[in-house]
Amino acid sequence: MYQTKIAGLGSYVPENVVTNDDLSKVMDTNDAWIQERTGITERRHIKKGDGNSTAVMGMKAAKVALERSGISKDDIDLIVFATLSPDYYFPGCGVQVQEMLDIHTCPALDVRNQCSGFIYALSVADQFIKTGMYKNVLVIGSENHSGGLDFTTRGRGVSVIFGDGAGAAVLTQSDHNGQGILSTHLHSEGKHALELSLKGPSTMHWVPEIIAENPQGDDIPYYPYMNGQFVFKNAVVRFSEVIMEGLQANGLEVKDIDMLIPHQANLRISQFIQQKFKLEDDQVYNNIQKYGNTTAASIPIALTEAWEEGKVKEGDTVVLAAFGSGFTWASAVIKW
Numbered sequence: 001m002y003q004t005k006i007a008g009l010g011s012y013v014p015e016n017v018v019t020n021d022d023l024s025k026v027m028d029t030n031d032a033w034i035q036e037r038t039g040i041t042e043r044r045h046i047k048k049g050d051g052n053s054t055a056v057m058g059m060k061a062a063k064v065a066l067e068r069s070g071i072s073k074d075d076i077d078l079i080v081f082a083t084l085s086p087d088y089y090f091p092g093c094g095v096q097v098q099e100m101l102d103i104h105t106c107p108a109l110d111v112r113n114q115c116s117g118f119i120y121a122l123s124v125a126d127q128f129i130k131t132g133m134y135k136n137v138l139v140i141g142s143e144n145h146s147g148g149l150d151f152t153t154r155g156r157g158v159s160v161i162f163g164d165g166a167g168a169a170v171l172t173q174s175d176h177n178g179q180g181i182l183s184t185h186l187h188s189e190g191k192h193a194l195e196l197s198l199k200g201p202s203t204m205h206w207v208p209e210i211i212a213e214n215p216q217g218d219d220i221p222y223y224p225y226m227n228g229q230f231v232f233k234n235a236v237v238r239f240s241e242v243i244m245e246g247l248q249a250n251g252l253e254v255k256d257i258d259m260l261i262p263h264q265a266n267l268r269i270s271q272f273i274q275q276k277f278k279l280e281d282d283q284v285y286n287n288i289q290k291y292g293n294t295t296a297a298s299i300p301i302a303l304t305e306a307w308e309e310g311k312v313k314e315g316d317t318v319v320l321a322a323f324g325s326g327f328t329w330a331s332a333v334i335k336w
């Protein structure tokens with residue numbers, strides 16, 4: 001069996017900064033509520049005409065990751081792209097990035113596991129590398145949330161939280177035994193699928209039907225729905241479980257964590273986990289304050305920034321953990 005290591009990381013966020021005060025101009029919300037409940041002060045939104053899309057942002061993050069990895073695009077054996085906000089129903093964003101980066105005819109796979117999407121994608125890539133089927137895999141998480149949120153007061157419980165951006169990692173076979181991804185742990189519980197969901201437009205809810213069924217537009221299923229408190233309660237339990245599962249699988253303890261990178265769902269969730277595990281501030285990385293919740297992009301953006309700031313170093317034990325729509329949850333334990 002081979003082992004997988006992260007050879008290069010990259011991220012990209014659109015230039016357009018949207019503050020809490022900006023949102024309070026278009027809906028009934030305020031900076032104090034958003035900061036108190038989520039920790040978010042600002043997020044990035046694609047601006048019409050700036051050329052960005054989910055695939056384009058993913059491509060920009062991937063370019064940086066490729067450059068830093070020293071691995072040529074011509075040596076990429078597989079692209080795995082995680083998103084809940086693809087440019088099109090089909091084809092997926094993976095093949096779009098392949099075309100944009102002029103990567104040869106390797107396989108490209110889209111992963112649809114929302115907030116856990118990046119760890120699912122990492123796990124898929126890891127299995128292919130471990131077995132020796134592929135050597136170099138480009139993994140991307142990218143989201144264009146702002147293109148599909150309800151920016152009226154009706155949507156405020158969801159729309160203030162989410163932001164746009166992308167992160168990417170180039171994975172390769174590790175030369176050193178013991179360095180790289182030690183394990184990944186994936187879970188889902190479909191009975192709560194609709195507690196955080198976007199029902200349409202879809203094959204079940206097509207646009208003319210939606211409009212016909214909702215002439216007043218008061219119960220519109222083409223914006224995301226989130227049962228916030230229910231999601232929150234499940235998140236804190238599943239985050240804790242899956243972090244412990246990852247540690248135990250590798251004979252590690254909480255004190256061995258050098259850096260925990262939680263999916264940036266809500267600063268209050270990260271703080272809950274930090275307190276529960278009695279971790280110091282420098283053992284947990286958060287940047288939701290600047291970017292909001294970027295779903296599949298949040299972990300690779302945070303991991304890239306932590307690495308750029310020198311907070312993830314060779315020999316460190318790094319734990320990634322996520323929970324979100326599906327419900328899905330996951331963790332990865334990495335020896336850097």
Ligand code: UT7
Nearest residue numbers: 029030033037115156157160228229231232235265266324
């Ligand atoms: O990444 C995917 C996973 N997602 C998550 O993990 C999110 C988990 N959930 C949460 O983070 C929180 O539930 C939220 C931040 C989404 C909401 O916080 P909450 O403390 O659960 O608030 P709430 O939904 O219970 O709403 C409390 C009040 C309500 O008003 P009333 O009924 O008490 O009068 C809402 O209408 O706050 C109101 N409210 C707002 N007020 C100002 C909801 N959204 C807003 C807003 N601005 N943006």
